[in-house]
Amino acid sequence: MDAAALLGQLVVGLSRAMILFIVSAGLTLVLGVLRVPNVFHGSLYMLGAFVAWTVAEAAGFHPAAFWLALAAGPVATALVGLAVERVLLSRLYHREHLMLILFTFGVMLILNDLVKLLWGPTYRSLVPPPSLQGAVTVLGVALPKFNLVLLAAGPLVAWGLWLFAHRTRAGKVARAAATDRDMVAVLGTDVSRVFGMAFALGCLLAGLGGALVAPTTSITLGMDHSLLIDSFLIVIVGGLGNLWGALVGSLLFGVTQSVGLLVWPQFAVAFPYAVTAAVLLIRPTGLLRSAW
Amino acid sequence: MAARRWWVLLAVGALAAASVAGAGAAPAVRFDRNIKVGVVDTYSGPPAVFGNDALNGFRLALQEINRDGIHGARIEFVTRDERFSPEIGLSMARELVLQERVDLLVGTINSATALAISAFAREQRVPFIVWISKSEDITGARGHRYVFSTTENTAMAGKALAEAVARRGFTRFWLAAEDYEYGHRVTNSFWRFMKRAKPEATLVGQTWWRTGEPDLVPYLTQILQARPQAVFFGTGGAGMANVLRTMQVIGFAQRVPSAIHTAIDVTVLRPLGAAAPEGVFGTTDYLYYYPDTPANRKFVQDFQAAYGSPPGFPAFHGYITAYFIAEAYRKARSLDRDRFVEALEGLRIQTPVGEVEMRACDHQAVLPMIFGVTRRDPGFPHLVAGDPVVLPGRDVMPTCDDVRRAREQAR
Numbered sequence: 001m002d003a004a005a006l007l008g009q010l011v012v013g014l015s016r017a018m019i020l021f022i023v024s025a026g027l028t029l030v031l032g033v034l035r036v037p038n039v040f041h042g043s044l045y046m047l048g049a050f051v052a053w054t055v056a057e058a059a060g061f062h063p064a065a066f067w068l069a070l071a072a073g074p075v076a077t078a079l080v081g082l083a084v085e086r087v088l089l090s091r092l093y094h095r096e097h098l099m100l101i102l103f104t105f106g107v108m109l110i111l112n113d114l115v116k117l118l119w120g121p122t123y124r125s126l127v128p129p130p131s132l133q134g135a136v137t138v139l140g141v142a143l144p145k146f147n148l149v150l151l152a153a154g155p156l157v158a159w160g161l162w163l164f165a166h167r168t169r170a171g172k173v174a175r176a177a178a179t180d181r182d183m184v185a186v187l188g189t190d191v192s193r194v195f196g197m198a199f200a201l202g203c204l205l206a207g208l209g210g211a212l213v214a215p216t217t218s219i220t221l222g223m224d225h226s227l228l229i230d231s232f233l234i235v236i237v238g239g240l241g242n243l244w245g246a247l248v249g250s251l252l253f254g255v256t257q258s259v260g261l262l263v264w265p266q267f268a269v270a271f272p273y274a275v276t277a278a279v280l281l282i283r284p285t286g287l288l289r290s291a292w
Numbered sequence: 293m294a295a296r297r298w299w300v301l302l303a304v305g306a307l308a309a310a311s312v313a314g315a316g317a318a319p320a321v322r323f324d325r326n327i328k329v330g331v332v333d334t335y336s337g338p339p340a341v342f343g344n345d346a347l348n349g350f351r352l353a354l355q356e357i358n359r360d361g362i363h364g365a366r367i368e369f370v371t372r373d374e375r376f377s378p379e380i381g382l383s384m385a386r387e388l389v390l391q392e393r394v395d396l397l398v399g400t401i402n403s404a405t406a407l408a409i410s411a412f413a414r415e416q417r418v419p420f421i422v423w424i425s426k427s428e429d430i431t432g433a434r435g436h437r438y439v440f441s442t443t444e445n446t447a448m449a450g451k452a453l454a455e456a457v458a459r460r461g462f463t464r465f466w467l468a469a470e471d472y473e474y475g476h477r478v479t480n481s482f483w484r485f486m487k488r489a490k491p492e493a494t495l496v497g498q499t500w501w502r503t504g505e506p507d508l509v510p511y512l513t514q515i516l517q518a519r520p521q522a523v524f525f526g527t528g529g530a531g532m533a534n535v536l537r538t539m540q541v542i543g544f545a546q547r548v549p550s551a552i553h554t555a556i557d558v559t560v561l562r563p564l565g566a567a568a569p570e571g572v573f574g575t576t577d578y579l580y581y582y583p584d585t586p587a588n589r590k591f592v593q594d595f596q597a598a599y600g601s602p603p604g605f606p607a608f609h610g611y612i613t614a615y616f617i618a619e620a621y622r623k624a625r626s627l628d629r630d631r632f633v634e635a636l637e638g639l640r641i642q643t644p645v646g647e648v649e650m651r652a653c654d655h656q657a658v659l660p661m662i663f664g665v666t667r668r669d670p671g672f673p674h675l676v677a678g679d680p681v682v683l684p685g686r687d688v689m690p691t692c693d694d695v696r697r698a699r700e701q702a703r
Contacts, residue, residue, distance in 0.1 A: 005514075005517045008513060008517065009510060009513065009514060012509050012510045012513050013510055015507075015509070016507045016509070016510060019506075019507070116336060116337075120340075121336065121337060121338055121339070121340035121341055121344075122341050123338060123341075123530045123533055123563055124563065125533070125537065125563060125564055125565060125567045127565070127566060127567050133541070134541065134543070135541055135542045135543060141513050141516075141517075142513065142516070142542040142543060143509070143513075143542075144509060144538075144541040146541075147509065213506055213507075216506070216507060216509075216537075216538075216541075217507065217534055217537070218530045218531075218533040218534050218537070218563075220338045220530045221337050221338055222337055222338055222504060223504065223506065225504055226502060226504045226505070227506065257510060258510035258514075261499065261510055261511060261514040262514060262517075265497055265498065265499040265511075265514060265515075265518075266497070266498050266499065266500060267500075268499065268501075268511075269471070269500060269501060269502055
């Protein structure tokens, strides 16, 4: 194993980690602010990819429409999330966690069947515009140009979320509500509206992850399965409800997998899970402070 | 008086003899009911693309067959969705046999389901024809009197691809595959036949990933860094589409020669369009554009007219399955299950790609394999198989002795 190979795998692993971060940031945001484990988060990720594909197809796969397609995915999932939250979920907050899990699980089944109904079982491809096709050589490794977009998108999303949480009133209220929602309500703030907004933002991130991953993979039913499990693990490893925890967890997940391939390719699949188990043995509440 | 009686007897005898002689030419047998086929396959989730394609081919053939009927009967069918689960598939097969009282079972895309139903079919003495799943165990180690296969299997695919690749002089290989039944089977088979064709071949390393792995870039870049001379990929369906797409983006096939069973298949290349890479070695047992014979052209035209797109390999399997069933009942002249099995053994039928035999010793259809290299062609909206070579079925199939040994070992 030479240094160039190691650096190359690190870069590749980082771009993978960015998708994981964007999706799990949405999951952890909803967990932190609303205390809802959103099981249909993965379905929204899939929906985001399908919506992006449909918009690109409607535009005849014109290169200029590509970015519009990538934007349409998250917008659509945010709207779906907002509708579900306003109409149904907002009536259930006082219920116990099991009820909330059951509810979001039910929505997951409905959304997955809806995707099957609307798009059918065939898999789709979303081709990036010519300027982003092909690869560039980074540290001796052929890295798809589109993965550079992912590498940039991750930090941008992290920065945006930080601005939202620390520089906007809504973000501050959301953080406060995460700590003590009754106190925030007593102070005369409409907590319900903040919850709706936080939920929609979480769903937007799921759709954004799906739209961003669409040009790199087969858009197909079932693409949400492994990602949903990985995202939950990342959120748990990072500390429930902690945004920076999601970032740390994603980096750990993405990088152990790609570097693990250099060490022992045959069993690389197991590396991220082994690390997850080790972390939880040492720090059962996650690496960073949990909001729960 | 006595003489007249003799005349009557003679006349009756002559009439009877005439009717018996006539039976040789015209069917005296009339089935008193229709033939009922129970189809278990995946009709939801990503593999449904293949399940639906096979069913379309089957339905097209039945329209042709039922126009004339078989000894006065028609072939009817009912379908059940196994949702890619062996447990569900098995309970569906049970229901079809015990409640629906089907004459035979057909299916499925999932090798694990096919093996589960096969064990049930053996116990119930119900014929079962496998039409998409490719595990070589189905008609190999775990084959029996009641199971048949109208699809090529991993032994045939592995041998065809290994021999074609071995001729190109590579010796240092990497195996990369998806971690599921078909991935393991086809990879093991490829490597077994590669070692047989080229004993000096060495394995540089191997990689396995989970089904549904969204990002294969880390896996493929690592293989490039290990610098093998050639790579075999054991994957299919949407998983293979991911491999091909990633290969195209990072220019993998230009740097390391790569071989994948079904990489030249239309069901894989069509959805990928321009995202598919050129220069990948692949095998399949059916292409709608090759060989360009009148029989194949007619099948493709009829299929296109009925369903709006050309047939993939599952449609071809579904189509020949219907004809095997029809011809076997015609020959058996009975709805009895054992008579049907005996009639199907060694049966030869005409298909869009020429005559195909159902080999008597292992119940495996003798299908040719096509080897080719993916290539762009301005005449097609997808990549096609360049320089196709047809390998006759008997050359790529395990011998009857191989099968007998495998079955004895399994026991």
